Amino acid sequence: MVTVVRPSRRESRETAVLQVLACATVGLAPVEGYLTAVQSQLGKVAPALLTVVWLAVRVRRRQLPRPTPLHAVLALLAVVLAATAAVHAAGEFTAEYTVRWLPFLVVTAALADVASREVPISRLLLAAAAGATVAGAGALYSLVAEGEARASGPQPDPNDLAYFLVAAVPLLAAVHRRGRGPVLTAAGIVLVAGATATFSRGGALGLGAAVGWLLLRRVLPWRVVAAGAAAVAALGLGALLFAGPQLDRALQEKSYIAASNVDTRELRWQAAARMLTAHPLLGVGPGSFREHYAAESHDAEVDEQTPVAHNMYLEVAAELGLPGFALFAGVAGVAAVASERTIRFAGAGPARTEAVAIQAALLAVLVTSTFLSEQYYLPLWSLAALAVAAEARVRREGEGSADAGAARHQ
Secondary structure (H helix, E strand, O other), X not given: OOOOOOOOHHHXXXXXXXXXXXXXXXXXXXXXXXXXXXXXXXXXXXXXXHHHHHHHHHHHHOOOOOOOHHHHHHHHHHHHHHHHHHHOOOOOOHHHHHHHHHHHHHHHHHXXXXXXXXXOHHHHHHHHHXXXXXXXXXXXXXXXXXXXXXXXXXXXXXXXXXXXXXXXXXXXXXXXXXXXXXXXXXXXXHHHHHHHHOOOHHHHHHHHHHHHHHHHOOOOOHXXXXXXXXXXXXXXXXXXXXXXXXXXXXXXXXXXHHHHHHHHHHHHHHHHHHHHHHOOOOOOOOOHHHHHHHHHOOOOXXXXXXXXXXXXXXXXXXXXXXXXXXXXXXXXXXHHHHHHHHHHHHOOOHHHHHHXXXXXXXXXXXXXXXXXXXXXXXXXXXXXXXXXXXXXXXXXXXXXXXXXXXXXXX
8 A cells, every 4th residue: 555645734835835936936037127127136036035945944844955967067066166256256247247156056956956846847837938928028018119129128138038038939838738729829929929029130040949849859730830930920010011110120220230249249259269268277257258358359349348258158168167167068968868868758748748848948048048148047047957857756756656556566
């Protein structure tokens, strides 16, 4: 006989609080700009509360976080981050950017643990998709009602907004349930239209990679892609008919910016490569690409002395060195391996669909980040956490089924 242990009322309340805070953490990330407009630290409340409550619950229950390769990678990355921050403590941006790095490491560890135990993966995916849909609606509002040339909504930079939106599109495939079809279709149109309105080339490439992966893994039917493309095309035609001059101005501005971006990004990538070559072990320090850029580029951009590299990989490598970059890349690597194992163990159930959706979203993040510095935004970290949590759940369910089968035979 298999004994079922029911949680106490206190444990149920704790689980409910963890679920709310975890969903709020991933759901509010895309609209953080709206929160900071109200109060500069408001966007940090949910992740901070999640971390505090998670630690308190684990201490009270005398539970250690379930160890995964991701936790080991995060711990080692924290060590490298502390080492390079100590070596470059005098840097102008070192303290500020070290403080920006550390919460992502902690929140990722917390999300991976609670998603493997208390919080269903499907709820977190739904929360992330819902938050991004609100951000997409804000993008369209900023374009139509506020007359912006490129949609930005809750993010100051349209490219950063595109990053959130294209990362959320694949998640809709994982939260499909009977009766949600029209709602999810509308959400998908908002996300794709909002991303299109940012005129982000990196976002377009990321979206294409994600959709291609969903098609390849047979999670997204061709008819859905065709219907979505037709809907977005219809919206584009409507925009052309009713806001032709505004759209033409936006395209002209984007064309001018795009030509300039090709040159400036090449300069910044070369500067980052030189920093890495000169400081391969511990880099130039967290955030210090900005400090060293003018000198490394020989003042190539007179009007931009402290920019970002617009390439997540080169920027992380230049600032943290090769060991730090290897560990940072290891976060995505561990997530990719964990999600593939989930697909193998899950068979044809919902867990497989969720794992493929996480893979596609992670692919969108990685492709988009080739042209943007996105290490300080949540999608990369939360997707890695959900990938390892999904594997832990599938393994535990498989072990439980095996134990139940053995008990029946006895």
